[in-house]
Amino acid sequence: MNVVPTWSDIDDSPLESAEALERRLYEIGAKRYHNLHPFHKMLHGGKLNKGQVQAWALNRYYYQSSIPIKDAHVLSRFRDRNIRLEWRKRIEDHDGVAGDEGGIERWLVLTDGLGLDRAYVESTQGILPATRFAVDAYANFVAQRTPLEAIASSLTELFAPQLHEERIAGMLEHYDFISPKVMAYFKRRLDQAPRDAMFALNYVKEHARTPEERKAVCEALIFKTNVLWVQLDALYHAYVCGHIPPGAFRPEEHA
Numbered sequence: 661m662n663v664v665p666t667w668s669d670i671d672d673s674p675l676e677s678a679e680a681l682e683r684r685l686y687e688i689g690a691k692r693y694h695n696l697h698p699f700h701k702m703l704h705g706g707k708l709n710k711g712q713v714q715a716w717a718l719n720r721y722y723y724q725s726s727i728p729i730k731d732a733h734v735l736s737r738f739r740d741r742n743i744r745l746e747w748r749k750r751i752e753d754h755d756g757v758a759g760d761e762g763g764i765e766r767w768l769v770l771t772d773g774l775g776l777d778r779a780y781v782e783s784t785q786g787i788l789p790a791t792r793f794a795v796d797a798y799a800n801f802v803a804q805r806t807p808l809e810a811i812a813s814s815l816t817e818l819f820a821p822q823l824h825e826e827r828i829a830g831m832l833e834h835y836d837f838i839s840p841k842v843m844a845y846f847k848r849r850l851d852q853a854p855r856d857a858m859f860a861l862n863y864v865k866e867h868a869r870t871p872e873e874r875k876a877v878c879e880a881l882i883f884k885t886n887v888l889w890v891q892l893d894a895l896y897h898a899y900v901c902g903h904i905p906p907g908a909f910r911p912e913e914h915a
């Protein structure tokens with residue numbers, strides 16, 4: 661019987677140390693992170709029209725607004741108060757605290773700036789079915805898998821800051837409807853994401869102690885890269901190829 665490899669593009673040899681795990685995680689990012697997706701290349705290269713950028717921001721709102729729910733699931737997995745204290749910052753980053761409005765509000769500044777109605781964005785009515793399925797799968801994953809896998813699935817954030825730099829520069833350069841004010845969400849993440857990613861990386865390096873556990877960490881990261889990738893596939897299919905699913909956002913109705 662043929663043994664089917666788990667991954668065709670990633671080295672699948674046993675991971676004997678924390679350093680080998682770290683190298684493998686970076687290999688996964690280099691090969692599978694959504695910075696490589698054609699929709700992102702179009703977004704950052706100024707190749708989308710305003711309606712297509714609106715569709716991206718509208719769909720991404722569902723991801724943004726689900727992240728604190730996802731992180732509340734992660735918190736609920738830990739009896740260790742120190743981990744909860746550390747992880748709680750992520751919920752505060754997105755939901756805000758007194759005197760700081762938080763990431764969800766900053767995302768709504770972006771959708772406002774793009775001319776989308778707030779109530780429509782917050783209703784999530786117009787998002788693609790694939791966005792909802794992918795994001796919900798992420799929240800379910802962290803609720804159901806081991807706490808180690810739950811933390812590991814956040815590791816895509818290791819690769820986010822570089823993408824955010826590219827996005828800020830590319831979108832400001834190419835679109836007259838984008839201003840520094842509406843890109844504030846991404847500017848803020850440049851400080852937050854490295855702090856979060858380093859905590860998660862150190863956690864998995866310390867707590868994945870066997871080759872099997874290290875492999876589970878890699879699989880959680882691969883799962884997450886897929887969560888991100890399919891959202892862009894769906895956007896591309898709907899708004900670049902033009903196959904908008906019934907009931908989803910139609911730019912011409914929100915011009």
Ligand SMILES: O=C(O)c1cc(C(=O)O)c2c(n1)C(=O)C(=O)c1cc(C(=O)O)[nH]c1-2
Nearest residue numbers: 727813814815816817818819820823849888
């Ligand atoms: O714009 C992006 O490409 C991007 C990617 C990711 C990511 O890699 O998961 C996150 C974010 N942004 C982000 O803004 C964010 O708050 C965030 C939280 C998480 C997470 O998994 O807990 N990922 C991401």
